Amino acid sequence: MSAGNSFTVEVSAGPASDTSSRVLARVGAVALTGLAGAMVTAEAVVAGGLPQIRIVGLPDATVREAADRIRSACQQSAFSLPGAKVVVNLAPAGIRKVGSGFDLPIALAVLCAAGHIPPDRLDGIVAWGEVGLDGGVSPSAGTLPVATAARRNGAGRLMVASQALAEAALVAGLDVVGVDSLRDAVAVAAGHRSGARPGPVAVSHSPHGPDLAAVRGQHVARRCLELAAVGGHHMLMVGPPGCGKSMLARRLPSILPPLAHEEALEVAAIRSIMGERVRLDLRPPFRDPHHATSTAGLIGGGSGVARPGEVSRAHRGVLFLDEVLETPRATLDALREPLETGRVVLVRSQSRVTYPAAVQLVAAANPCPCGRAGAAGRPCTCRPDQVARHRSRLSGPLLDRIDLHLAMEPVSQDVLVGPSSGESSDVVAARVVAARALATSRWSEFGAQPSGPRARMLTRDVSSDAVRASTGRPAQRRLARAIEAFGWSARAFDRCLRVARTIADVDGRDRVEPADVDEAVAHRVDLDGPS
Amino acid sequence: MPAGAGHAATGSHGEQLAVEHVSSLGMEVLARNWRISQGDLRGELDIVALDHLNGIVVFVEVKTRRGEGFGGPLGAIDGRKRAQLRRLAMAFMGQARLPYREVRFDVVGVRLDTRHLHHVVDAL
Numbered sequence: 063m064s065a066g067n068s069f070t071v072e073v074s075a076g077p078a079s080d081t082s083s084r085v086l087a088r089v090g091a092v093a094l095t096g097l098a099g100a101m102v103t104a105e106a107v108v109a110g111g112l113p114q115i116r117i118v119g120l121p122d123a124t125v126r127e128a129a130d131r132i133r134s135a136c137q138q139s140a141f142s143l144p145g146a147k148v149v150v151n152l153a154p155a156g157i158r159k160v161g162s163g164f165d166l167p168i169a170l171a172v173l174c175a176a177g178h179i180p181p182d183r184l185d186g187i188v189a190w191g192e193v194g195l196d197g198g199v200s201p202s203a204g205t206l207p208v209a210t211a212a213r214r215n216g217a218g219r220l221m222v223a224s225q226a227l228a229e230a231a232l233v234a235g236l237d238v239v240g241v242d243s244l245r246d247a248v249a250v251a252a253g254h255r256s257g258a259r260p261g262p263v264a265v266s267h268s269p270h271g272p273d274l275a276a277v278r279g280q281h282v283a284r285r286c287l288e289l290a291a292v293g294g295h296h297m298l299m300v301g302p303p304g305c306g307k308s309m310l311a312r313r314l315p316s317i318l319p320p321l322a323h324e325e326a327l328e329v330a331a332i333r334s335i336m337g338e339r340v341r342l343d344l345r346p347p348f349r350d351p352h353h354a355t356s357t358a359g360l361i362g363g364g365s366g367v368a369r370p371g372e373v374s375r376a377h378r379g380v381l382f383l384d385e386v387l388e389t390p391r392a393t394l395d396a397l398r399e400p401l402e403t404g405r406v407v408l409v410r411s412q413s414r415v416t417y418p419a420a421v422q423l424v425a426a427a428n429p430c431p432c433g434r435a436g437a438a439g440r441p442c443t444c445r446p447d448q449v450a451r452h453r454s455r456l457s458g459p460l461l462d463r464i465d466l467h468l469a470m471e472p473v474s475q476d477v478l479v480g481p482s483s484g485e486s487s488d489v490v491a492a493r494v495v496a497a498r499a500l501a502t503s504r505w506s507e508f509g510a511q512p513s514g515p516r517a518r519m520l521t522r523d524v525s526s527d528a529v530r531a532s533t534g535r536p537a538q539r540r541l542a543r544a545i546e547a548f549g550w551s552a553r554a555f556d557r558c559l560r561v562a563r564t565i566a567d568v569d570g571r572d573r574v575e576p577a578d579v580d581e582a583v584a585h586r587v588d589l590d591g592p593s
Numbered sequence: 594m595p596a597g598a599g600h601a602a603t604g605s606h607g608e609q610l611a612v613e614h615v616s617s618l619g620m621e622v623l624a625r626n627w628r629i630s631q632g633d634l635r636g637e638l639d640i641v642a643l644d645h646l647n648g649i650v651v652f653v654e655v656k657t658r659r660g661e662g663f664g665g666p667l668g669a670i671d672g673r674k675r676a677q678l679r680r681l682a683m684a685f686m687g688q689a690r691l692p693y694r695e696v697r698f699d700v701v702g703v704r705l706d707t708r709h710l711h712h713v714v715d716a717l
Binding site: 070071073074110112146514 | 703716
């Protein structure tokens with residue numbers, strides 16, 4: 063071949079060239095820090111230089127990788143990219159941008175800068191989704207909190223992957239559109255196609271799992287479980303292996319009232335940032351982390367932006383810690399703050415994240431290492447010092463926050479063999495709903511404020527003043543005498559009074575009787591029994 | 594160019610086309626395939642040319658491709674390649690006696706299959 067005469071020659075200028083004719087494309091996105099979202103704009107401009115997509119504005123590794131995904135996706139979707147550098151800026155540049163959800167807004171901005179979408183068509187659009195190498199758009203973690211932030215900041219429209227449409231549509235009053243591919247996204251943005259629209263919001267009430275009817279005997283324990291469900295009280299069960307501790311704990315969600323819409327949304331938001339399938343489920347969550355779970359796994363952790371732990375995944379529901387005395391004390395003590403405030407604050411060098419963690423704690427333990435202390439039948443083989451060390455794992459301050467302490471006995475043979483006589487979950491749940499309604503209406507009458515960021519007022523959480531004001535003098539005098547006799551703290555007085563209040567609520571009485579106080583004291587004193 | 598020719602042949606063919614293109618723009622080609630191996634600096638400058646019109650020394654990197662793939666010829670220049678080109682250019686400036694002090698880096702991408710030559714001026 064001779065010279066390059068037959069070649070087409072294109073000469074393009076570098077960075078120093080004229081800027082007046084360039085398109086500045088803008089697409090909205092949301093930067094999440096935990097559940098909180100801040101509005102971000104993905105701006106793209108074709109600059110001179112070698113062809114590449116350069117992303118600036120504090121992107122993390124995932125966001126920086128978007129350049130490669132988008133380049134391939136554009137190629138697969140037959141969108142030509144400019145033979146020059148495209149600079150994408152995520153403004154404001156001071157906020158850390160995390161997650162593959164930035165793929166879609168960046169891709170739209172790049173394609174707009176490349177002339178495939180008229181710039182004015184992107185006004186008011188916020189996008190969130192992951193772009194695959196083949197040009198497909200799939201859901202990215204955090205769609206729900208992104209939608210919430212978009213709605214709060216007055217975004218005109220949110221574009222997500224079709225598969226994330228139902229999740230984004232949980233946020234009322236937001237125009238949501240779903241796309242399957244980059245081609246789809248461009249057609250929808252340009253107005254050539256309308257895109258997928260969400261159906262009506264589906265609220266599910268997942269089956270409550272095991273039923274209380276299967277529990278034989280254990281009448282005191284059943285009573286305690288009902289009190290816990292009504293007042294939201296934390297509960298500790300101590301008893302030999304096989305007496306039904308886990309069995310009871312797993313049935314607590316079956317008698318809890320359904321979540322309010324707002325609460326279910328909070329639960330769904332946590333699931334969303336964990337990248338799980340999200341739906342609006344009114345059944346309170348139940349989490350039972352293994353006793354070897356680390357502190358970070360329990361309360362949340364991780365470098366950069368900390369992720370939620372089990373205590374946040376159990377938000378508005380039940381956190382069940384089986385074999386609680388096998389868990390290191392430091393890990394358990396980390397639970398004190400969330401139990402007190404209903405949230406977890408995780409501070410890292412680059413970020414400070416708050417996750418909700420309003421949980422009801424149910425803990426179970428064996429009375430001693432061999433598990434037979436205090437039970438009839440075979441005697442305990444543990445030395446007293448072993449038993450003492452075993453029990454000391456549970457710190458006083460944590461134990462103090464647990465209102466119901468329950469010592470359980472093994473179920474006798476007659477009860478095991480006889481016909482099942484217990485009430486079913488539905489029967490108990492109906493009583494719980496009635497008792498809670500009674501308590502809630504009283505607390506709102508008292509103007510009691512929940513002590514944490516919580517939607518509902520539980521007897522566990524309302525102010526001490528309200529609890530005292532709603533309990534008669536005789537009951538309080540009775541309790542004061544018991545407290546003095548046992549040498550308990552002022553906090554124990556407060557906690558016991560709350561349980562007595564719940565007992566009266568369960569029985570449908572407005573007045574708290576001295577007998578209620580006696581029962582409440584009995585539910586706290588049990589563990590100091592024979593060892 | 595014969596079918597099935599090796600990579601080296603592809604490269605030198607592209608470079609020849611680039612030299613002809615650069616010359617056609619009125620630039621004077623000073624050097625081709627200038628090599629250096631000095632300490633940890635080793636590499637090659639494809640074309641060094643003088644742009645007499647603007648009074649600039651132009652270093653031209655040539656990328657030749659026989660087909661689609663790896664994002665086209667111009668996508669092959671990454672940050673490391675860029676840094677190396679700068680160091681090579683400095684070494685060249687130190688050794689050669691040149692009439693100009695200003696420099697510019699151009700990239701010429703050659704697609705042999707589509708017969709397309711893309712010259713990016715001031716690319717780095």
